[in-house]
Amino acid sequence: MANIIGLMAARNAMAGVDLRQEGVDAMPQPLRFYASDQVHTCHHKAMNLLGLGKKSLCKIPSDDAFRMDMGALKAQIRADCDQGIKPACVIATAGTTNTGSIDDLSAIADLCAAEGLWMHIDGCIGALIVLAPRHRHLVTGIARADSLALDLHKGLQAPFDVGCTLVRDRRQHRITFAEDAEYLQKMSRGIAAAEFLHDYSLDTTRGFRALKIWMMIKEHGAQKFGRLIDQGIAQAQYLTGLIADQPLLDQMAPTVIDIVCFRFNPGGRDEAALRELNTEIMLRMQETGVAAVSDTTVKGRHCLRVAICNHRTRRMDLDLLVQEVLRIGSDLLATPIAAESGGR
Missing domain, CATH: 3.40.640.10 (Type I PLP-dependent aspartate aminotransferase-like (Major domain))
Known part of the structure; x- marks a missing residue:
């Protein structure tokens, strides 16, 4: 509106x-x-x-x-x-x-x-x-x-x-x-x-x-909220660095503010297969409560989307996010998605 x-x-x-x-x-x-x-x-x-x-x-x-x-x-x-x-x-x-x-x-x-x-x-x-x-x-x-x-x-x-x-x-x-x-x-x-x-x-x-x-x-002052915005952007840059260190992860767009776009990419898969793989990673993280990651498509390529908008987020949460993406992605490579997801 x-x-x-x-x-x-x-x-x-x-x-x-x-x-x-x-x-x-x-x-x-x-x-x-x-x-x-x-x-x-x-x-x-x-x-x-x-x-x-x-x-x-x-x-x-x-x-x-x-x-x-x-x-x-x-x-x-x-x-x-x-x-x-x-x-x-x-x-x-x-x-x-x-x-x-x-x-x-x-x-x-x-x-x-x-x-x-x-x-x-x-x-x-x-x-x-x-x-x-x-x-x-x-x-x-x-x-x-x-x-x-x-x-x-x-x-x-x-x-x-x-x-x-x-x-x-x-x-x-x-x-x-x-x-x-x-x-x-x-x-x-x-x-x-x-x-x-x-x-x-x-x-x-x-x-x-x-x-x-x-x-x-009145309670917190505008300056405190400004510092929290800086904190979220700094955490997004930290997550971007973690992604860059992992050969199985691709950053999909420049990180400008507190939004990070990336995906799990083991290689050898077309766009449709990568979409299916990363969608399943996202759903499993949502269902287990590890992270409320969403997804989007940028320039025709599907990816996971992380928006850091909670002042309680810590770097250890981002460490865990990357670990879980890699763990779930590796598990899915060993097990067909359809069999694991029950036709989800």
């Missing part, structure tokens, strides 16, 4: 007409939004909810570091202009779900400023790295966004759910959502004297999600 709030403000700001009165059919040109091929699927949902359709979101190829290819982005913007499509917004990602990669936020901000585009940053995973003293440089340029989405239940390890949207232009934010109702009138005194928060979002009634964040920061 945090991303949808920001993108709805972007759509209305760039449409060229008053969408609240006229609707999307009145737009003089179709709008184009841009994101890397690593973008979260919530942005597909956003395009549908905004009445634009998935075709309005153009996926730009990512480079070897899984960051948006700036040359390809510029070329696509030129091509869309030539075809009568209006470039509207670039969705930069600060921490992709697959690999934790971070787009070049400063370069994207420069491009948006030059082309007159809205810059939205999906920082749900990585925005709060700004609090981390040793790694805040990774999100240089984040302050230049027109809108920013972040999940405080990730970076601050708060209980679910608590998303947040920041929009630079307060007026544009408000006129995107505010409606006048006879039963919701402002007063100079009393409980209706304060500004109505529902003028800035889709919800009229909602829980007090911000309270737990306020309490956490």
